[in-house]
Amino acid sequence: MGRIEDFLNLYTKQNTKSVYRAGIYEFFDFVYGKVRKGRRVTREERKKYEDLADQYFNEDRNFFDDVIRFGVYLNEKPPYTAKSYLQAVKEFFVENGIEFSQKELKRIRFKLPKGNSQTEEKTLDHATLRTILKHSDLKMRALILVLASSGMRVGELLQVRLDDLELDKDPPRINIRREYTKTGERRVTFITKEAKEALLEWLKVREDYLRASINKNKGLRGVVNAGEKSLEDQRVFPFDLRTVELAWQNTLKRAKLLTKDEKTNRVQYRIHGLRKFFRSRLPEKVPIDIVEALMGHSAYLSEAYRRYTEKQIEEHYLKGEHLLTIERSEDVEKIQKKTDELEKSLENNRKLIEDLILENRELKKIVSFYENALEKLAEMALKDGGALEEFKRLLKEKEERE
DSSP states (O other): OOHHHHHHTTOOOHHHHHHHHHHHHHHHHHHHOOOOOSSSOBHHHHHHHHHHHHHHHHSOOOHHHHHHHHHHHGGGSOHHHHHHHHHHHHHHHHHTTOOOOHHHHHHHHHTSOOSSOOOOOOOOOHHHHHHHHHTOOHHHHHHHHHHHHHOOOHHHHTTOBGGGEETTSSSOEEEEOGGGSSSSOOEEEEOOHHHHHHHHHHHHHHHHHHHHHHHHHHHHTTTBOOOOOOTTOOBSSOSOHHHHHHHHHHHHHHTTOOOBOTTTOOBSSOTTHHHHHHHHHGGGTSOHHHHHHHHTOHHHHHHHHHHSOHHHHHHHHHHHHHHHOOOOOHHHHHHHHHHHHHHHHHHHHHHHHHHHHHHHHHHHHHHHHHHHHHHHHHHHHHHOTTHHHHHHHHHHHHHHHO
């Protein structure tokens, strides 16, 4: 273990570790020249970076000048990547006893590219997802359908364990532990029956996949920085984000859908777009606060569970399940469209009937009033001849009340 790995072990999130490691390696590549030769860092290259870290902090260097120049260099990177890399370097420096003043930090930030993500992303719709699924293997098919129908973050799903699944429920549910989430709050989400079927097929071959990965991993551990694999891994999808993103790109390539942004060179159909698909489709049938709560947006979690029972949330999800189902036949889609039209028509008719009922009640009140008035008029006519004037007075009172 060295300075870099000791620093990274301060963080619990695997994604944070990966991004920060990449940022620190990029910094030392910038200062000393590129170390890594391939896509993955080998064990020898990893040791070289650790040696460079020791060398760097033992040299008489102008640390602020190095970071300023690194910030200028990062202008070639997408803004989000640049900010993440620079944040990694700054925190790495702090851990090694080097802190910059607020004025210096402001100057460093000024050198970074402005704006957020520049990548022009493409939207994942039903037709595109159907094409992607045709070219997916069992693991990617299951993973794509679970993400699209649950609203989960990829990082959350990659931590879900086998005992977090309740596939016998209707709708099938996934219990997301607080340690999996970005917000530190536990929640429940659901998946479609289509996703459940794909997941069950994946679980049939999951152990075979794990065994094959272990054998492959034995050959890689001496060459690249590959993590240790184990049959004891209880995760539903026992691999990391880098493996998922590579598999996603390979699937897009087979489907002839792999396009990259000209400016950032990033993939335009992103796997994180499956979460956007969930967010854009489900609100057509499900209250937005339930949708946001299922996605894990903390501002909505407590409110949704306060307003709705768990049973009501399940019922709402089932009403919108068809909107998240990808591989529906054209006949099923036509039937669903007709059903939606009928439901809308019935809702309009229901409102019309309610209006007629209210109108009928008002008419009954009016008729009752005139009946009572006529009875009183008849009584008074028998007693004296001023009945007509009294009837006029009653009519005037009625008009004033209305």
